[in-house]
Amino acid sequence: MESRLDRPIADGFNAAHEACDRWARDRGRLAMIVRHPDGSSERWTFADMADASRRLANALQKAGLQRGDRFAALLNQGVDAYICALAAWRSGMVYMPLFVGFGRDALAERLNGGEPAAIVVDHRYRETFETTRKLLTCDPAVYTVTGHKGRGLMAGDRSLWAEIDRHSAEHEMANTSVSDPATLIYTSGTTGAPKGCIQPHGMLLTLIPFVRHTFALQPHDMLFTGASPGWAYGLYTTGFAVMAQGSPRVVYTGDFDPAVWLNIMEEERVTYLAAAPSAYRQLVRTAQRRGLPAQLRGATSAGEPLDAPLVEAWRALGRQSGREVGDIQDGYGQSEGAMALANLAYxxxxxxxxxxxxxxxxxxxxxxxxxxxxxxxxxxxxxxxxxxxxxxxxxxxxxxxxxxxxxxxxxxxxxxxxxxxxxxxxxxxDDDLIVTSGYNVGPTEVENIVLAQPGVADAAVVAAPDQMRGAVVRAVVVADGTVPQATLTRDIQAAVKERLGRHAYPRIVDFVETLPRTETGKIRRNVLRSTRSEHP
CATH class of the missing domain: 2.30.38.10 (Luciferase; Domain 3)
Known part of the structure; x- marks a missing residue:
């Protein structure tokens, strides 16, 4: 692995160099194609991304940000998140990605824990951040990715791209090592607040073997990924770890639509796909009517275990097309560790x-x-x-x-x-984390919101099987009788959507007389999980 780097690790290691600058020497080398819902697209070379991130690094330093400061980002798919991360890394700052689906409480908890000096916010989520701001104990400077005619820019904000455009591209990269902090990403567990996982510049070195031996990308390959850069899988595994191989990829900035994904893959001649099983299930249904893109040779999955019906349906699509389409290759990893287990290529x-x-x-x-x-x-x-x-x-x-x-x-x-x-x-x-549609949900975060609702006497949150999403969030509630159950269900679901996000709300709300507990008072989640049949 180290032998593939272009300089000895002892001389320093910066993720911005490894994932971008070393490939930017070839000015025409393609790094990223960004497709938009209106049909427009952008093509970014490694040199383009290096140039923009150097300019942003100068802008941040000019604004007073220093080495070690956290630079947060509330951004979805697109080039912005990757340029912001590169700018932070080349400055010796710590990039702090945030999932755009978080509600105000989830955002506030992570921002208060990370205490960023600045945050960049896409105009689509600017109002969400503003409602979160009153809950913050920190006061980050705001950079906005504006919409049409400056949409989303509020008093006191800086325009991200205006700042990039007006600063120099001459920038000296910070001298960092493999163990220096590069990213702060919050993970969810079942007890207490979400944990801030400090990922070093060497995070790339944990993922390069997985990408090399699972994706096995060749010079002609083009990868398409729908993973959000607000999570480690989107930012690193299908993002910077692919760039670190000098390989290009395609992303789509719109909402998930299997027909649109298939169109883009066909038009961009995508050869390899990375997605969660929940996305593959919908893609398979659409592809059964129209077939898979002509150039597609393989696919990978993570976030949830692959089930037999999905694997067989994918194989059937390959047989239907009359050509060789590899199995979906499963992978296992986590933010703290690495992608350590997989179905490897060949x-x-x-x-x-x-x-x-x-x-x-x-x-x-x-x-x-x-x-x-x-x-x-x-x-x-x-x-x-x-x-x-x-x-x-x-x-x-x-x-x-x-x-x-x-x-x-x-x-x-x-x-x-x-x-x-x-x-x-x-x-x-082991800690009862719920994985739904590829997103991690900590039961405790949801339980705290459910328990705060008028009419709730006791509550527990567990996963329930779901054919499309792998699992959904299920709240088991003991009501105190003061609020009708139908009303209470709606109140619980609305509160979790608002405070944590749509990915975390309980699609199932069951009412019981009492919760099963151990002698010491701990909820017996295994009993709760076994008392409900599969969600249709």
Whole structure:
């Protein structure tokens, strides 16, 4: 891996150089195609992105931001998020991505935890940020990505692209190392506040083996991804880790529409697709009527385990097209660790739905118990003495980071079993994290909002199976009888949508007399999960 870098790590390592500048020497090398709902498009070379991010780095430094400051971004798909991250990294600042689907409480909690010196906000989410602002204990400067005729620009804001345009492209990159902080991204768990995961510049080095051996992109390949840059999978795995290979990709700035995705893939001659299983299910339904894009040779999935019907439906599409279309290759990883398990390219056997056939080269993966003792068949997925890890700690929560280690083992918190052929089968989240449509939802965050609603006496939140989304959020509520259940259901759903986001609201609200608890008062979530049939 290190032998593929263009300079020794001992001489310094900056993610902006590795993911952009080293490829910008070829002024015509394509990095990114951005497609918009109105049919327009932009083509960005590595040199274009290097130039814009240098200009932005100068603008931020001129405004008083310094090395180590956090630079937050409330941005969706498009070139803006990647230019902002590159600008932060080349300045020695820490980039802080935020998911655009968050409600005001979720945004405020993360911004108050990260305390950014500045934030860039797309005009579509400017009002959302303004309602969040009254909850903040920090006061970041605001850069707005404006809409038509300056839409979204408010008093006191700076226009992001006006700042980029009026500053010089001459900028000296900060001298950083693989272990210096590059990104602060908040992850959700079941207890307490979301944790601020500090990802170093070397985060790229954890992902390059996965991209090389799973995507296996060749010079002629074009990747399409729908993953949001507000999450690590979109920002890094299908974003900067692909750029670090010098490969181009296509993104779409509009809402998910399977027909539009297929049109774009056909028009841009996409050869490789990266998406969540929930997106593939809808793509398959549309492609069954019109077929897959002619150039598509392969696909990858992450965020949820692949199910057998989806894998077989994809294979059937390949047979229908009369050509070779590879299986969807599954991958497993997390923000703190790495993409450590996967169905790699060029396998000896076809994909087994639900199974991860291989350890990604460069990683030593095992199954352990809570004390770090190795288990032969089932246990917590753990990484042994990783040379590079996806994180160097949690912001202001060292004790939580220390709790992830058992000697030489880093515990992911996810449980898997290993069969007699060495394949890994995902069992569940050790901390009850809910994965819905590829998004992580912490039950505690939702529970706090549900419990605050008038009419709720007690509540618990768990996952419920769902054919399209893999899982949905389910709230199990004990009502106090003061509010009609139909009204209470609507109030709960509206409150979670507003405060956390649409991805996190409970699509199912069940009412019970009491919640099952242990002798010490802990909710028995396993009992709750087993008392509801699959959501239609």
């Amino acid at each position: 396998p000896d056997e076809p994909v087994i739905p639900g199974a991860l056939a291989s350890t990604v080269p460069g990683f030593d993966v095992g199954l352990v118990d809570e004390d770090g003792n190795e288990q032969s068949e089932q246990g917590i997925i753990a990484l042994r003495n990783p040379r590079y890890l996806g994180s160097i700690g949690y912001r202001n929560a060292q004790e939580k980071w220390d709790a992830r280690w058992r000697g030489e083992w880093f515990l992911t918190g996810d449980v898997a079993r290993r069969d007699d052929k060495g394949r890994y089968w995902f069992v569940g989240r």
